[in-house]
Amino acid sequence: MSISPVMPLSEINDDLITEVLAMLTVKSLMQLKCVCKSWYSLFSEPFFIKMHLKRSSRNPYLTLYSRYTLFNLFPMRHLLKTHRVTLDNHDPNCQLLMDKNSHRIIGSCNGLICLISSQVNFFFYLWNPATRSLSQTLGSFTDPVSPPNFKFSFGYDNLTHRFKVVAFRPNEVRVFSFGDNVWRNIQCFPTDPYFYSSICHKNCVYLSNSLVWVALRPNDFVDSSCYHWKDLILNVDQYVIVSLDLGTETNTQWLLPRGLDEVSPVMPIVSVLMDCLCFSYYTKGNDFVIWQMRQFGIEESWTKFLNFNHQNVHRVYSCAWHSQFYPLHVFENGDTLILARNQEQVIRYNKRHNRVYETRITNNIYWYLANQFVESLVSPC
């Protein structure tokens, strides 16, 4: 092997600087655009945006909505250290969601949030809250049914490099692809995803290029027009997971973990923890259980990830019976789980010590709206 000559160590090469820059927050990068022309163009290079997104996903945020600030990007890691957090209305991260009455969030993916406006027609926006940029309105269509009964989910297709909105109702599924800006009808779902919450983005998760929902097979003995979860389900065989591959635009149904043998008193939900699909529910004995699908799409890979007794939490808080837990994040060591509980609060559960810690965040956060978010430089336009 040849030995390279002694080099002076003062000149730092561009690739190394790029490594460093890819670790910065979007806000810092927006400032550092002014450093020089090559940095300015670097920050809009697809390879850099991708590299930054990959680093950024290790440092997730929560999107929080509060009565006063309306929208806030909150670093997840702050929940590890602090017990009491006050959101500062003057913080530049606090942003008003435009015209709050007519916009709803469908979901977020790769740093973009998809908003829907549904006054007369439906139409959509893509919004990057980190770079504060907003697309034009796109994908306008009218639902002739009144009241409108379409449900929406949002994700990114790595195959065509397009963000997509999926709109569905019984016997109809259509996909809108941003960039091509056309709606197309695709194969119907064998079982329609169940929306247990009126908040679109709580019902669906995106991972492995797919959108995933919990669905309920209809039961002959129940009236399908009823709205309450507990009236719709009689046995666990009715649960099914529906997944839509955004690349092939085909759907698949998966069975639930074999160990699941009783109907949960509250609607089970899907979430993404440590890059795996998770399914969580309650047992009648008040255990809150999370199963993890270790290998995406492989039914045999369901593994019990966590099981804690609701009574432990119950003792800490005087809470309503069967509050809903929304798993939000697991920290890298796998021991600390962040859960939103009902509307009121966020809790930190330590798996190793089987203990629950409360984090107080003031400003009346609507915790049931809180969602994972990864900031990025991805342009919504």
Add this chain to the structure above:
Amino acid sequence: MAAEKSSIKIITLIAADGSVFEVEPNIVKEMKTVQSYIDELDQNTVSIPLPNVFGNDLAMIIEYCKKHASEEETKEAKEEFDFEFVKRMKSDDKLRLLQAASYLNMESFLQFMAKAIAAEIENQSVEFVRDYFQIESDFTPEEEAELRKENEWAFK
């Protein structure tokens, strides 16, 4: 071949300034550049010149590798070490160690140093960062003013 390699007991690393470090093979595992030397040689003692790394820096890298290769140290102890390791460094040290990590082809140490540098420049002014990397602006004052105005919120 495998038996010969496992018989290597000590690796000698020679820094740019001639200083010599004797380390055990497991310490240099992460240094892919060094590892490729070892794989090419089949002697019991291996001596490797590293003309792009100064002795002081190499000493620090070896200290880092020793800590992280140790099976007795807890995860918390390693994190504490990382924190102190970065804390005692000046900006120049970090940049030199980043370059050394790149030369030695040490993926995770390179990420660690990049992160340390990123933490230092995060939220710093444009001027600070230019100075840090010794970059001359090639924007006209008007262009720069325009850019700052466009992203005014980011400067607050």
